Amino acid sequence: MEAINKRRSIRKYSDKQVEDEKIDKLLRAAMQAAGSRLGSEPWEFIVVKDKNTIQKLSEMSPNAKLVSGANVAIVLLANMDRVHYPLVWQQDMAAAAENLLLEASYLDLGAVWIGTAPVQERMDYLSELFNLGENIRPFNIISIGYPAEGQENKFLDKYDETRVHYEKY
Numbered sequence: 454m455e456a457i458n459k460r461r462s463i464r465k466y467s468d469k470q471v472e473d474e475k476i477d478k479l480l481r482a483a484m485q486a487a488g489s490r491l492g493s494e495p496w497e498f499i500v501v502k503d504k505n506t507i508q509k510l511s512e513m514s515p516n517a518k519l520v521s522g523a524n525v526a527i528v529l530l531a532n533m534d535r536v537h538y539p540l541v542w543q544q545d546m547a548a549a550a551e552n553l554l555l556e557a558s559y560l561d562l563g564a565v566w567i568g569t570a571p572v573q574e575r576m577d578y579l580s581e582l583f584n585l586g587e588n589i590r591p592f593n594i595i596s597i598g599y600p601a602e603g604q605e606n607k608f609l610d611k612y613d614e615t616r617v618h619y620e621k622y
Contacts, residue, residue, distance in 0.1 A: 456559040463563025463605075464519045466598025471525045475560050476500060479527065479597070482556035486548035493537040496549045499528040499583060506582075510594055513578045517567045523596035527553065528579060531590045543570055546592040553595055563600035569593045 480498055488494040501507055502525055510528070511521035520526050529546055536542045550566060557564035569575045569591045579591035 456555045460555055460558035462565040463598075463600045464522075464565050464596075465601040465604045466522050466524060466563055466596075467601050469524070469599040471562060471597055471599065475562065476525060476527075476597075478560060479553050479556050479562075483527075483529070483549040483553040486545070486552045488545045488548070493535060493542075493545055495531040495533065495535045495542055495545055497530045497532050497589065499530065501526040501528065509582055510579075513567075513569070513575055513594070514572075517594065519565065520567060520594060520596040522598070524598040525596075527595045527597065528583070529553075529592040529595065530585070531592055533588045533590060542590070543592065546570075550593055550595060557595075557597055561599070562597055563604055564595050564597045567594040567596060 480500070483496065483498065484494070486494075486496070501510065507523060507526050508521055510526050511518050513520075529550055531542045531546050533539070533542065536545075554564050554566065569579060570593065576591045579585070579594075580589070585591070
């Protein structure tokens with residue numbers, strides 16, 4: 454619960470490099486996500502450390518500009534050849550993304566989700582940038598780094614009992 458409670462979207466990062474061991478743990482966490490029925494686990498990942506490529510990722514959309522300050526960005530992709538239910542691939546990918554974000558918090562890293570799908574122009578941008586085949590669909594980008602001073606994962610109680618309904622709305 455601690456990782457869930459303290460996870461926040463961290464948008465500014467220090468210069469400290471993220472260790473390869475931590476990147477491996479992030480990817481392993483993402484791949485532990487629940488997939489839809491029949492073992493559909495469509496996820497694939499592009500790990501980006503090259504600053505020039507990170508800069509190009511930041512040009513995908515106005516919301517992606519913050520990626521330029523990250524030490525690592527991970528692009529989450531769905532391989533449609535492994536999707537059993539084409540209408541729910543984004544749910545599978547969201548589960549993988551959330552696992553990755555929670556593991557980042559657990560590892561004392563900062564991370565933020567930059568939306569890509571279902572905005573076609575953003576998906577096309579990443580497809581062209583990485584020369585993806587038609588069966589590979591970009592889902593999102595997660596920028597990662599050690600939080601800059603004043604940017605930290607910390608608990609913020611977001612519970613709102615007015616949003617909870619029992620038995621009926």
